[in-house]
Amino acid sequence: MRNQGGRSEGITGSATAIVLAGGGARRFGGDKLGAAYAETTVLDHLLATIPPDWPVVCVGPRRATVRDVDWVREEPVRGGPLAGIAAAVPLARTDVTVVVAGDMPQAGHVLPRLAARLGRxxxxxxGVVGADPAGRENPLLAAYRTRALRAVLPECPSGLPARTLLALRHRVLAVTAEEARDIDTPEDLFPQRS
Incomplete structure (x- = not known):
């Protein structure tokens, strides 16, 4: 499924971005990706910060977005992030694929750094995986060689942990707490004051 208009041929560009946009948002109590954030929504803020020449594949229920994206659904629906990545990666026509959770509005700024580090x-x-200031590696804030990503995905990815991706030979890129922040509750929409 496609958003408004867009490309009909294969995806091209320096990296393909897979945005996981199909979570249940149980702790948030509603549509967290559509929640107001920085004069737009959580998802649109993230999409607007991904390099404009990168093709984007969103996994989840189709919605209007600020940029042209391809939409796919994981099988089964709500099968988890690995199932989402498995549904999206066939659309990648680039050597590098970045993966990001749709509820990380500030993470788009990190993606070019991840891809550049992998390129070098x-x-x-x-792969190159983002790690927050506590050293926690996030496989859903990462750049992967597309061929390696395809190879590591299990035949039946539904319900398996995203940390499965950390089996890939990878390096770590330190990111700030704000870049690593995800939105789980309404309070998370606002940066923590120190």
Whole structure:
């Protein structure tokens, strides 16, 4: 499924962005991706910060967005992030695929750094994963070599943890707490004051 208009041929560009936009948002109590954030919505803020020449594949129920994206659904629906990535990665026609959770509105600024770091790494490095100030690696804030990402995805990815992706040979890129912040509750829409 496609958003408004857009490309009909294969995806091209320096990296393909997979945006996971199909979570249940149980703790938020509603549509967190559509929640107001920085004069737009959580999802649109993220999409607007992804490089404009990168093709974007969103996984989840189709919705209007600020940029042209391709839409796919995971099988089964609500099968989890690995199922979402497995549904989206066939649309990637680039050597590098970045993965980001749709509820991370500030993460778009990190994606070019992840992709650039991977581009400078030896071919034996299969990914670059963002890590927050506590050192927690987030496989859903990462750049992967597309061929390696396809190879590591299990045949039946539904319900398996996203940390499965950390089996890839990867390096770590430190990110700020704000860049790593995801929106789980309404309070998360506002940066923490120190």
């Amino acid at each position: 790494a030896p071919d034996t490095v299969e």
